[in-house]
Amino acid sequence: MNGPHDLGGRMGFGPVAPEENEPLFHAEWEKRALGIVLCCGALGYWTIDESRHARETIPHTDYLRFSYYRIWLTALIELLQRHGELSAQELASGHAQTAGNRASRRLSVDGVAGVLAKGGPTSRPLENAPLYPVGTRVRVLNLQPTGHIRLPGYLRGHIGVVEAHCGGHVFPDTNAVHQGEQPQHLYTIAFDGADLWGQGERLSVRADLWESYVEPV
Template sequence: MSRVHDMGGRFGDGAVNASDDATFAQDWHARALALTLAAGALGQWNIDISRHARERLSPKDYTRFSYYEKWMGGLAELLIEAGVVTREELQSGKADGISPLADRKLLAEKVAAALAAGGPADRPSDIAPAFKRGDKVRLRARSGNALVNGGHTRLPAYAAGAIGEVVIYHGTHILPDSSAHGLGEAPEPLFAVAVKSTELWEHPENPNDEVILDLWQSYLEPA
């Protein structure tokens, strides 16, 4: 089964407004980003766990929430699940004493460096790349997480089973399907794969278009 967030290629959601290049449409959006960054600096979860928290929002909330409301909804759950705050503290907006994580707070003068450093996901691995540039590959027919039922994955459902061509080998990187569930980093080869629009949609607007997807080796097989 898929989650409501996996919306790629779906009809009925309207056109993307390419002219909307506002960084923050509303003032509180910047605060949402700041809060997410500050909470992440506490070291209680990784980016894959964070993404999965947003995916786990109820379908009712996910469809009615704006982009940054999804961020806040997922963050609230993470803060409680990780024991950073209690549900009562979150509801009242007041801390019950000093947090044991207080010494990990992200100071204002360190924000720029933290943003510049990012969160590199490249890791050494004993798994050799099975493909090279120019190889034809088929994406796994079942897009779901193969390790955890209903778990996080970076293989979009609309591309499952499609045939593409490897255009870049990125090296070995943390496998989100494992990392999001505390099963270890499990690094494996990561490839950029070009998939023709005709492989993805029955009536593509531009048949010569292609979509480039970053895909882990376990998502792929020889075509």
């Protein structure tokens, strides 16, 4: 979707100013926010793709003024309400009124390290062969979905060259909206910087794109 998160190549947002020696957290509440998000994810209601999509659908005027972890918490509230773990009354009062629905999946302190170490691998076996061998020139489709997509907007319509085949991976567009993993072949595709930006000779950009995002030239 054309959400506030997709700022690549967009003008008018000022320079990128990295913070020297940036701390992991800028406030104590951010630590708690991260912990709450991870623990709620362990309940198993949503995938990483659905959680990303929940953040993307925050209104532009809020997303662009919220801090990183406020965006996370705002999306988490939406997810918990969507899946019946948080009511409007509980949100307004700040207190739980009923027991959680999945107490058996509660993440204990001792289990945190194991969950983080496990991660969330997305590689999946595929029976069909990849359509595009290394070296194939492909054009990125001009996709404009209302749902989740992992295709950067600035690549739409541009031509690149397949540089590597990354195997089969969960397709985030369907996984985000409870339509199943539907894995596809994933490719690393190289683009000419001058073609993308109108400047930047000898600059190249590489993006990992799913097979349904491109077509042969």
